[in-house]
Amino acid sequence: MLNVRAKPPWIDRSMPLLVGFVQAVTNRGAEWNQVDRAPVDLLGYALLLAGPAALFARRRHPVPTLLVSIVVTCVFIARGHAYGPVFLTPIIAAYNAVMLGHRRVTWAIWIATYVFLIVYMTWLAPVPTPGWFHDLAVAAIMGIVLATAEFARARKDRLAEREQVEKEEMRRQASEERLTMARELHDVLAHNISLIHVQASTALHLIDDHPEQARTALTTIKHASKDVLTEMRSVLNVLRDGAPRSPTAGLDRLDELVERSGLPVAKRVTGRARRVPPSVDRAGYRIVQEALTNVTRHAPGASVTILLDYGPDTLTIQVTDSGGNAPGESLGGGNGVPGMRERAAALGGTLTATPYGRGFRVEARLPILEEGEPV
Incomplete structure (x- = not known):
């Protein structure tokens, strides 16, 4: 500035x-x-x-x-x-x-x-x-004084205007960053709290007859609560200190996410898997996370298939669930699907969320603006 x-x-x-x-x-x-x-x-x-x-x-x-x-x-x-x-x-x-x-x-x-x-x-x-030459010389000297002052004044105004524009841009970027952090915090809390709720219900149901399975559910709760505390501490540190923030989650951590979800998940990757821009990497992770959260809430016990298709200039992400013991139903009315659509739209992509057979499918198409190294 x-x-x-x-x-x-x-x-x-x-x-x-x-x-x-x-x-x-x-x-x-x-x-x-x-x-x-x-x-x-x-x-x-x-x-x-x-x-x-x-x-x-x-x-x-x-x-x-x-x-x-x-x-x-x-x-x-x-x-x-x-x-x-x-x-x-x-x-x-x-x-x-x-x-x-x-x-x-x-x-x-x-x-x-x-x-x-x-x-x-x-x-x-x-x-x-x-003599007119004398009068003209005096006028020229006095005119030069005011012309110099006017030029300096105009330059000062331009610098002040430019500085004001840069301040406004910084405030706008800070506002967008706060919005991004709020969305990140919402996704983290929604996923992990839903996971904790489901696993706690499972543990209570199994603790008397199947204590070992209850132990597994309690272990998942422990890891999920640790993750949400870590994410919250990271965001709060940014808000307090103003330090630059690096992405805390990306597609390379999908396996950890799947393991914590407790759902039977099959993951497939097609195309030439490679590194994608950080914004796409983070958005892809959060979309899968929110989709798994919705499965946990609305179709507990359903099997899930995650597909990552690396096209020439588009990354396609599909999360499809079997619907569990009940037919798939619309997830409208909450913030999950609109939030996923906002993430995709912010990157110039699209997202659809529709019933698929007895279950539900979330499909996001995110543009890859630059080629990355193979992973």
Whole structure:
């Protein structure tokens, strides 16, 4: 992100002192070159220092500072003193006023100052300097000052706008990441809590007559609860520390997922199995996880077939269950199927979930945007 670095505070505070010193000292050189002008007296030096002193208020009161510097300069010139470094103060004040957004009033004051200088130098000065070339030169110099300020102001506005756009983009990305983490947490909790519920019911049913089978169910509960705690700790650490998060689950962990589900699952892989983009890898895992969760909830005891088909540019995932002891039924009304569809759509893919025979089939087609290494 862009960050326009501010000047150190001591530079900002000491600048009026430096300007006052320069004006008071270098005015002697201007007097040597302009012998027709009056030498600076005590009041003249006071005027040379009054303008820079007004610059201390240039941040809080830019327009009054500009007016004071212009008045002091005009009085100094009208008293017959040499032209020269006294113009440094109004130049700085005008530049500062434009940078702080007071463009119109600065231009108006600048034009009035130009009119005064032309009138004075042409008709009121002890030694007038008439001529269109002289007037044009003064206008060019004053115009360059404001043009430079306008250019700097426009550049500052562009940088500020760009920085604001980048901040908005960062906020948008953070919002999307929070949404992704919420979806991840939902999938993890839904799958593991459903698994724990089913296995706990099985253990209670078998604990008296088949304690060994109950032990297996309790072991599954132990592993599932450990997994959900690990996943929750990972997400909470991201929310607390803002650390980058790497995918915690992918298609390479399907075997572990199948083993924890406790369902009779047959897994098939067709095509050239290879690594897929992380987003596809994570989404594929979560889709299979949610599909197995739905089987556990709605068709306990059903057999499941998982198919991974690696096409040239599409990964097809099918999760089909036999329906157990009851015909397959629609899973509408919950968040599982809509959540799976959102995952697929976010990657530019599609997902269908329909009855299949006595059971149910979830089929996702996810685009593979880049070729990976064989696995």
